Amino acid sequence: MDTNLSNYLKKEQDKLNELLSAYLSKLSMPPLLNHSTKYSIEAGGKRLRPILMKLTCEGLNGDSEKVYPAAMALEMIHTYSLIHDDLPAMDNDTYRRGMLTNHKKFDEATAILAGDGLLTNSFHVISNAACYSDTEKVFLISKLASASGLEGMVAGQLMDMQAEKESISVEQLEEIHQLKTGRLLTFSIVTGAYLAGADSMILQKMERFGNLIGLIFQIQDDILDVIGDSEIMGKASGSDEDNQKSTYPSLLGLNGAIEHKNRYVKQAKNLLEEMELNGTLLEKLVDYLGSRNQ
């Protein structure tokens, strides 16, 4: 990875972790709920969504300090979705990022409630952020609820589980990923642009860019499940094939999936060039997302 980008990621990851821990610490919660929410929030992860938001805002010369409350809310929603997805009734996972999943560390009831609480309080964070006008708060809340709710991420997760039992087309696979991961990734990018004061033409291009980022991210995830190193990733590889899950490599072959991804990377970089954002850290992040090994 590019050194500037890797330093940037590290700095932003630390900043986000600090803000999220500080927010949870000042809430008055039962100790078990405190431990459980902090456990999953502090498990870290790439903080990709907040970083995409900040890089987009900076690329468009916005005041990027303003992204933090929206970025915290987004990361809380992302974390709740992982806690619930890992539950026995859903993906039934024991490890996440090399650590026990929330329901294994605590118990199922606690994990369900920790997820519910993180989801709910994400809207508390935005509605109480001092740096936003009421109009900005309403825009952010409406977009975030739409991206993560019944027509967004939640629908994608349900379709993903249903698809495990049947064979699907590449188009259906893209629709599922677009909902399950694409909508929140797109939210991060569109929000970064909105907070930089971008006009509607730029916001539309950023929406398309966000969709591409979501697809690139997901195809690489599927590719890593075939060829990845489980020690580096902190989770088992080969699980998709074991689960007979439809993936890009299973539908297109490994080389076909790589070509498919490279096409999207090219389209994403073309869009950045149209917005005069080539050469930025945002472009370097696109390269990284298409070639990451974890």
Place this chain on the structure above:
Amino acid sequence: MDTNLSNYLKKEQDKLNELLSAYLSKLSMPPLLNHSTKYSIEAGGKRLRPILMKLTCEGLNGDSEKVYPAAMALEMIHTYSLIHDDLPAMDNDTYRRGMLTNHKKFDEATAILAGDGLLTNSFHVISNAACYSDTEKVFLISKLASASGLEGMVAGQLMDMQAEKESISVEQLEEIHQLKTGRLLTFSIVTGAYLAGADSMILQKMERFGNLIGLIFQIQDDILDVIGDSEIMGKASGSDEDNQKSTYPSLLGLNGAIEHKNRYVKQAKNLLEEMELNGTLLEKLVDYLGSRNQ
């Protein structure tokens, strides 16, 4: 029940059911998610929270049509909390309002996702309501997230489950109920007053009134579990004693619990008198809540 009140309840229940079904129908969701969310939303129930909101707004001469989007959001959150509370890992209930619980009718994964989606979209409803200013939307979202999140209902549910394993005091019991059910009931009343344009003195009194309503509601729930008719209630009675759960009757005796409740009913009616709301349907609802048989 007073005839005027019972006609009013019926009319408002129908109106709410219609609004909620129409909202869910126009969302673009996978069929299973559509069926599952509608199943629990249309299972009905008393719609007590929306009705409290509307009666409060009307009592203070507000434009009570404005309560509907907030009332819908509140009922969606209440419904999500019932779906998740019924899950095997939580209260493990098979029936609710005489019908199979969501996870029994569908499956656990679907029930978890239906709950997540209803919770998320409640914020979508408020943030997209045409009848509110941005300032009103932000007020409502902040209060709703606070009442139902990590410092509110979610905390109460966790404490309630923990309390099942140990003996607790009346004070601890009241704290749990205040969080688990009181916060949302108080939200409904304070929101009704806020949308009527009430001043801060009235809002403070309404907050105290809401707390009392929550306690009256819960004590009567506990009393009904001892002396109620399970056919009328649509759920088994005696389940608290079977579960060795701390309740008002178990801590104060049946007569002690009734006296305790009557004291709160008197305080609530005194507050209504201070606000010149005696003789209204709101006062009749207080009487009903303290004496209901289901």
